[in-house]
Amino acid sequence: MVRHTDREYEGELRALNDRILKMAGRVEAMVAQAARALAERDAEQARATILLDDTVNSDEVEIDEMCQSILARRQPLAGDLRFIACALKMVTDLERVGDIAVNLCERAIELAREPALSPVVGLGQMAALVQEMLKDVMDAFNARAPDRARAVVRRDDLVDELYHGVLREVLARMSQDASALQRGIHTLAVAKFLERIGDHATNLAEEVVFLVEGKDIRHVGKRAGKTV
Amino acid sequence: MTPLPSLPVPPSTSPEEASTTVKLSVRGLDAGFGATRVVRGLTLDIPERQVLAIIGPSGCGKSTLVRCLNRMHELVPGATVGGAVLLDGHDIYARDVDPVLLRRRVGMVFQKPNPFPTMSIKDNVLAGLRLTGALRGGRARPRTDDVVEGALQRAALWDEVKDRLAAPGGSLSGGQQQRLCIARALAVEPEVLLMDEPCSALDPIATARIEDLIHVLRERYTIVIVTHNMQQAARASDLTAFLLHGELIECAPTERLFTQPSDRRTEDYITGKFG
Secondary structure (H helix, E strand, O other): OOOOOOHHHHHHHHHHHHHHHHHHHHHHHHHHHHHHHHHOOOHHHHHHHHHOHHHHHHHHHHHHHHHHHHHHHHOOOHHHHHHHHHHHHHHHHHHHHHHHHHHHHHHHHHHHHOOOOOOOOOHHHHHHHHHHHHHHHHHHHHHOOHHHHHHHHHHHHHHHHHHHHHHHHHHHHHHHOHHHHHHHHHHHHHHHHHHHHHHHHHHHHHHHHHHHHOEEOOOEOOEOOEEO | OOOEOOEOOOOOOOOOOOOOOEEEEEEEEEEEEOOEEEEEEEEEEEEOOOEEEEEOOOOOOHHHHHHHOOOOHHHOOOEEEEEEEEEOOEEOOOOOOOHHHHHHHEEEEOOOOOOOOOOEHHHHHHHHHHHOOOOOOOOOOOOHHHHHHHHHHHOOOHHHHOOOOOOEHHHOOHHHHHHHHHHHHHHOOOOEEEEEOOOOOOOHHHHHHHHHHHHHHOOOOEEEEEOOOHHHHHHHOOEEEEEEOOEEEEEEEHHHHHHOOOOHHHHHHHOOOOO
């Protein structure tokens, strides 16, 4: 790989790349812990996970500052410019996933207070799938592999299918058993949060494709794919 | 103005008309000095009333290329030129073309502002016209005051100098001197303006004035600007051409070239991965 002539600039871009991967690692860990807290009805685990969000929020601010500094001082172009544009968007998606992990934990705490609801088919699958998507999209980012990113985008359809299945199942239970209403509402929220993580993973994947190929694949079908 | 013998002046078009017409067409251009080839088989179309920026590392042939576009290159002893350059479809290197008259149609602004320092601002503007004899006699002789005001207006310098037209050109600031040189080039009513690093000796404010001027001038003139400043190329041009070792690597709409160049060598150059 050809390196920048200015080694300090090269170092700044690498540091930014590493910083994004580090933030993504923290966010993935938060989602994994939130999923475990839900599955194991572990309120303590959920509370501990919520505390991690402060670090993720700091990551967002610091990465934004790194991007602004590079924009102001280096005036990046071409692939470097796409990288900075991509980093600014990715960091927002990652921060939102961190917030959603907090939302999942809050629901886990509520659900842990209630009697256990019999397992909802599809919810565990959703949690596992969105975690895989997050991991795969960050691997695709690190390897600059747009094909792997596109595979993540395709998997979002499965997340949506699972979500609608969970929705039907929980609504059916709630209509049959009034005592399950409260737990049902929390469970529906959990399903929605997981579905949103799938959406953010999809956004991240689209950003990776743009980063590597300069192609905007967002909203395909709604408008023609545009190349900058 | 006097048309060149073999280069008929095209009918004038309004600035509003979209420019897809090729103004200058470079065809297999070879240029150099003695046995050294600086520009190698370069082919490039320059659309009318657009700004083309030429970028590339030092020694890649940018300045030689633009100097071939108004036959200034051949003024250097030992200079060689091959291939063709067509202005409105007519070869500027044809035997019956008068280079002096050609340079009225294809004007040039240089890296370092070069007004005649002791000559008045007014006479500096008229210098090009006097050189080509356009002010001598004849019914079509322009009124000099009108020419001076018009050229200085178009060069965005009129308001700053209108009360001191008799002051020497050397009394102006560097940025004003460069705009005076642009006014001098515009006074002869060119169709193409070649600018060889016109801002490299100027501060950011003076540079911004010249770039703002380029935005206005593009409505009337075809502009070719050589620059080492990538941000300037990105800001000021419609098209950008990247040259390397005398060859054209890529020419594309500026926005595309600076966000998604199609050639790896362009990407490496503009992101600073060379040398």
